[in-house]
Amino acid sequence: MAMAVARVQSLFVTTILFLGHCIAAAPICDARDRNALLTWKQELADPYGTLSDWDTNPDCCTWLQTRQYRMTTCDSAGRITSLIMGKGLEYKPGPVYQKANGGVYGAPIGNLTQLKKLDLRTIYSGGATLSSTWVKLTKLSNLTLDVLVAGPLPVALLKAWPLQYLDLTNNDLNGTLPVELCKSTLTILKLSGNVFTGPIPRCLSRFPASSFNDSSTGPSGNEGLCNPPLPPCS
Numbered sequence: 001m002a003m004a005v006a007r008v009q010s011l012f013v014t015t016i017l018f019l020g021h022c023i024a025a026a027p028i029c030d031a032r033d034r035n036a037l038l039t040w041k042q043e044l045a046d047p048y049g050t051l052s053d054w055d056t057n058p059d060c061c062t063w064l065q066t067r068q069y070r071m072t073t074c075d076s077a078g079r080i081t082s083l084i085m086g087k088g089l090e091y092k093p094g095p096v097y098q099k100a101n102g103g104v105y106g107a108p109i110g111n112l113t114q115l116k117k118l119d120l121r122t123i124y125s126g127g128a129t130l131s132s133t134w135v136k137l138t139k140l141s142n143l144t145l146d147v148l149v150a151g152p153l154p155v156a157l158l159k160a161w162p163l164q165y166l167d168l169t170n171n172d173l174n175g176t177l178p179v180e181l182c183k184s185t186l187t188i189l190k191l192s193g194n195v196f197t198g199p200i201p202r203c204l205s206r207f208p209a210s211s212f213n214d215s216s217t218g219p220s221g222n223e224g225l226c227n228p229p230l231p232p233c234s
């Protein structure tokens with residue numbers, strides 16, 4: 001009997017210790033990442049308060065979560081590894097816009113240096129260019145942008161990002177496709193709906209034509225692109 005009680009007590013203590021460990025291990029957002037996003041919020045127009053819990057909830061690892069959607073995901077140190085905005089915000093009365101900000105898009109996001117996945121849609125920029133601070137995103141493997149950024153694809157950024165998945169459909173990007181897109185790790189490439197011109201680098205001929213001229217989600221764009229998988233440059 002005494003032994004059974006002792007065993008139950010021991011199980012109880014073990015359970016409490018285990019629960020304590022779980023609570024202690026739950027990531028609380030790193031102040032650097034929180035500050036970066038709160039700084040970015042100052043550049044956003046948020047007329048419906050879609051992002052209001054950014055101000056009231058100090059834990060940026062739990063901002064805006066529903067059963068189907070997580071805006072942020074953190075690692076065990078509380079650093080943000082995934083940020084998904086735009087798609088998923090629809091259940092809130094939108095929209096959120098980036099205000100004109102010196103023609104540069106998302107400068108504070110460069111401080112989320114542990115980001116692996118960034119997916120921003122409908123937070124439109126009105127023709128801004130990608131911030132050069134994104135060169136600090138040296139873990140970024142999965143990038144989706146549908147925010148109307150413009151100008152050429154910055155080579156320094158492409159060099160810094162260990163890309164596996166790149167979806168830049170429906171922006172206003174122009175100029176030629178840099179050879180820095182040639183990464184053996186890149187498995188998915190979607191560039192339709194931009195205004196890229198010139199010969200497609202030979203290393204990208206392994207992708208289907210629809211990587212460059214898909215018209216299922218808007219104008220296929222890129223009318224000045226040529227060479228495989230598109231028709232040869234004349």
Ligand SMILES: *[C@@H]1O[C@H](CO)[C@@H](O)[C@H](O)[C@H]1NC(C)=O
Binds near residue numbers: 032035037108111
């Ligand atoms: C980004 O990080 C730098 C260096 O740690 C810091 O000085 C700067 O204030 C940060 N910017 C934002 C927007 O958090």
Ligand SMILES: *[C@@H]1O[C@H](CO)[C@@H](O)[C@H](O)[C@H]1NC(C)=O
Binds near residue numbers: 164165
């Ligand atoms: C990258 O993100 C896209 C869109 O969210 C998803 O479909 C894809 O599976 C992801 N790929 C990787 C390698 O994480």
Ligand SMILES: *[C@@H]1O[C@H](CO)[C@@H](O)[C@H](O)[C@H]1NC(C)=O
Binds near residue numbers: 127150151175
């Ligand atoms: C590319 O877009 C930028 C920004 O809109 C513009 O200033 C530039 O003239 C364009 N370049 C080309 C080659 O079309």
Ligand SMILES: *[C@@H]1O[C@H](CO)[C@@H](O)[C@H](O)[C@H]1NC(C)=O
Binds near residue numbers: 214215229230231
């Ligand atoms: C894309 O390019 C391929 C190869 O030239 C062509 O067969 C296809 O019809 C094009 N699709 C669109 C939507 O332009």
